[in-house]
Amino acid sequence: MKIADISEIKFQRNEKLVEMIGEEIDKAYLARVKGLSLSPEVIQKHSDLKIVYTPIHGTGVKLVPEGLKAFGFKNIYNVPEQDVSDGNFPTVKSPNPEEPAALTMAIEKARQVKANLVLASDPDADRVGVAVLNDQNEFVLLNGNQTATILLYYLLKKWQENGKLTGKEFTVKTIVTSELLADISVKAGVEYYDTLTGFKYIAEVIRLNEGKKQFIGGGEESYGFMVGDFVRDKDAISACCMFAECAAWAAEKGKTLYQLLPQIYLEYGLYRERLLSITRKGKEGVEEIKKMMETYRTSPPKSISQSPVVMIKDYLKQMVFDLEKHTEQKISLPKSDVLQFFLKDGSKISVRPSGTEPKIKFYFSVREDFNDVTKYDEMNARLDKRIDGIIKDLGF
16 A cells, blocks of 8 residues: 555654754854864955855755855855755756766856856765866866865865874775875875775764864765764765865965866876776676675686786675785774775775675776876876776676
8 A cells, every 4th residue: 555645644743852953053063164164364365266056956055055155155156946955856867966967057057157166965965076177178077086085185285284283183084985095194194094885984983083083084985075073974065165165275376176186196196996886687686796706705816907916805804815925914894795906006996795786886996106297188098998907807
């Protein structure tokens, strides 16, 4: 029997257990978000930065623009058709900011108003998609690793400049997120933690360090970011505000965010990442994926795309196997059905099956030294070919 109307749901509510919250919570929250700002003087100089924002029919419709205004940004443009809160998401096939099509209307609006930056949050306003202008004055989408890279790079540079680093700070990323975030933390002399996928694990690290160390920021490749420790979950409102501040900071240095990325790569090497998600059908699909993981464990590849496998991390066995030194080491993270292969050439392949559907995800990360900005596009194309070779060698 299907429920035809909400009145058919029998529910006796105890009003004493329900407390309605109002504007005072919004004000308190926005005050904490504004307190994250590290460059208020730079925002004052670049307050005319043009920002297009869309909540994609979701809950960020009020607080993201209010947060950006609280930071000092004056030119915030919305996408009226997508400001409508509607669970049918009538203007998109998917309201996921990871999907390029979800930002189509916002980018079109940005072209009309000659905006500098496009921000889009998912319906529950915890993840953020970003589009920036390239050198040809065209909008390009950043992936989650690139957004996290820019954000963390900015945070650590400003903490250094502002004299806020005491040696008791830390950052957090997930194991499938770019190793570039670890490189940035290490070079800044800031401790970093790896966690399993999911912000509950990042929040747990913050809780365990409470009163001893201060969390600066962190995130994951799937467009979730956290700055400061007062939310303890991925948060699009604070992330949008801080990313707009990054854009102002870059503008102060005479750069766009698009131009800032290669500058970061000059310091740490050029990283390129890609996600491949493979879905099979039904019970047979579940068995096929289970068999795939068993094979990777019992007969791991000795080399992938002509580069030797030098290390394997098995999060189900909670072991690290160093194949060059012939040593084994315990992993302190909780058990999880994840495998990682590290190659001689610096590549990393992470394999993670879904626990709820016949799907398996492959996360690819490749790296090369980078010392010539003029060859940025050429090197990206070469790294894309390397990822193509890895995928082909794995049989997909």
